[in-house]
Amino acid sequence: MRSLMGSLILLLSSWVFAGPASALEVRGSHFIDQGQILRLKGIAMGDVGDLPADENPYPEIAKEWGANTVRLSVHPGYWRDDTVGALARLTQHVEWARTEGLYVIIDYHAIGWPDGYVQKFFVASDSETTDWYDTRMSLALDFWRAIASTFKDDDILFELWNEPVSSNDEDIEGDGARWQELTPYWRQLTHLIRGQGNSNVILAAGSNWAFDLSGMAEHPLNDPNTAYVWHVYPRGDLAQWKTTLETLAEQAPVIVTEWGFEPGSKEHWAGTAKSFGEPFAALMEANKLSYTGWCWNVDYGPSLRNSDGRSLTPWGAFLKRYLRAN
Numbered sequence: 001m002r003s004l005m006g007s008l009i010l011l012l013s014s015w016v017f018a019g020p021a022s023a024l025e026v027r028g029s030h031f032i033d034q035g036q037i038l039r040l041k042g043i044a045m046g047d048v049g050d051l052p053a054d055e056n057p058y059p060e061i062a063k064e065w066g067a068n069t070v071r072l073s074v075h076p077g078y079w080r081d082d083t084v085g086a087l088a089r090l091t092q093h094v095e096w097a098r099t100e101g102l103y104v105i106i107d108y109h110a111i112g113w114p115d116g117y118v119q120k121f122f123v124a125s126d127s128e129t130t131d132w133y134d135t136r137m138s139l140a141l142d143f144w145r146a147i148a149s150t151f152k153d154d155d156i157l158f159e160l161w162n163e164p165v166s167s168n169d170e171d172i173e174g175d176g177a178r179w180q181e182l183t184p185y186w187r188q189l190t191h192l193i194r195g196q197g198n199s200n201v202i203l204a205a206g207s208n209w210a211f212d213l214s215g216m217a218e219h220p221l222n223d224p225n226t227a228y229v230w231h232v233y234p235r236g237d238l239a240q241w242k243t244t245l246e247t248l249a250e251q252a253p254v255i256v257t258e259w260g261f262e263p264g265s266k267e268h269w270a271g272t273a274k275s276f277g278e279p280f281a282a283l284m285e286a287n288k289l290s291y292t293g294w295c296w297n298v299d300y301g302p303s304l305r306n307s308d309g310r311s312l313t314p315w316g317a318f319l320k321r322y323l324r325a326n
Helices: 002-015 058-063 076-081 083-099 137-150 177-195 238-249 273-287 314-325
Strands: 025-027 030-033 036-038 041-047 069-074 103-108 156-159 202-205 226-232 254-259 290-294
Touching: 041 314, 058 083, 069 076, 069 083, 069 290, 076 083, 076 137, 083 103, 083 137, 103 137, 137 156, 137 177, 177 202, 226 238, 238 254, 238 273, 254 273, 273 314
Parallel strands: 041 069, 041 290, 069 103, 103 156, 156 202, 202 226, 226 254, 254 290
Antiparallel strands: 025 030, 030 036
């Protein structure tokens, strides 16, 4: 498999855009590109292996939705079972998105703790078990070694780990202890990426399904081109996180790579535009957060589109208006 993957990387090298002289970077509390402050705003697509191979959605996303960013995910299990196919599919979608001028986030879609707990069921189903969230660090290192070698375009960002969580019922400690447990793993992945001569922006998440921001401001990663991830769905009072968020956002960029709602859902994303969408959007505007709304793929909730793939859910209609207004 290794020789096949190496051959594929060489074959696909002609697809990869070279980084510009003035590249996307982290500078203080902002993303900067071409010397200008940038807010990344767009759509999380879901796993590239679940997206149609013959449909290019990015002209619609760029022109009709007004997005400037897409987030492309790869489940660890997809990478483990079909490394060559996963890299080819990811490369195809990256090329399509970059042709439309979109920034791209590559997301390693693990759910669990490095070399520890792994979520055994799909998020939207407590009955359908899966091994796709494989949390072995050796697999994560293999993934990021290939990604860092293949994608040198500086308008591509690397989200190290989708949702760190130490158990299925992890409580929010809010004291930063779990963040300090995660940072050695994130440093190891960052060191590997930088060791490939890669300067792309890195995105790092905290515990509790990337919701717990505590400890990040006090104990930042020592890589200067790193920003921090927040995943937010309708849950408890967000006011308790206001000070933590503001402190972090004053020091480094914060990007919400997943958020959304679904009226009447039985899942944790149950909510409406009034109860969640509008107040959370106001919070992001007040703190100038970047974001990608979850999810373009109709098989993941909360979906932006109905099962027909064309009509929009209430969440999709809300995000489209929000993107176009901004």
